[in-house]
Amino acid sequence: MLNNIKLIVYDFDGVMTDNRVMVSEDGMEYVMVSRADGLGVNMINEMEIPQMILSTETNPVVSFRAKKLGIPVLQGVDDKKMVLLNYCKDNNYDPGRILYVGNDVNDEGVMKAVGYSVATADAHHSIKSLAQMVLDTKGGQGAIRELADKLKGYRKY
Numbered sequence: 266m267l268n269n270i271k272l273i274v275y276d277f278d279g280v281m282t283d284n285r286v287m288v289s290e291d292g293m294e295y296v297m298v299s300r301a302d303g304l305g306v307n308m309i310n311e312m313e314i315p316q317m318i319l320s321t322e323t324n325p326v327v328s329f330r331a332k333k334l335g336i337p338v339l340q341g342v343d344d345k346k347m348v349l350l351n352y353c354k355d356n357n358y359d360p361g362r363i364l365y366v367g368n369d370v371n372d373e374g375v376m377k378a379v380g381y382s383v384a385t386a387d388a389h390h391s392i393k394s395l396a397q398m399v400l401d402t403k404g405g406q407g408a409i410r411e412l413a414d415k416l417k418g419y420r421k422y
Contacts, residue, residue: 266377272364273316275280275317276368279385283404283405284369288326299406301406306413309409309413312417312418321345322340351357360378360379367384368389374393377395
């Protein structure tokens, strides 16, 4: 199955971050990301698998990170499943050939709608039970890098 993936979609908070946010006294929010995940995104790019971020978060940090990684982002999304299915229809992707990486209950619908779902090591138990693969790495600590290594074993490039 992993050798037939045509698109990888990531949740942001809890996948690319450790799900924590720092809030300054002036209300600015800051998140931590792992440079290992940036390397993982690059490794997956070398495999010629398109990637994108799909997030409920409205904070501009999501789009800044996506821009730095060079991948598209859909953020401020209330219904991830509906938005992803519409994206698939508009961009000619078969949902059965999409891999989604999530970590919490708001990922459940979209994880059920795609062909392959992945959970981070620290994902909610209900999400882990849905996933075909549970990573050994927690969100924000190199989960995408681990995924890249796993995909490398399934793909020839």
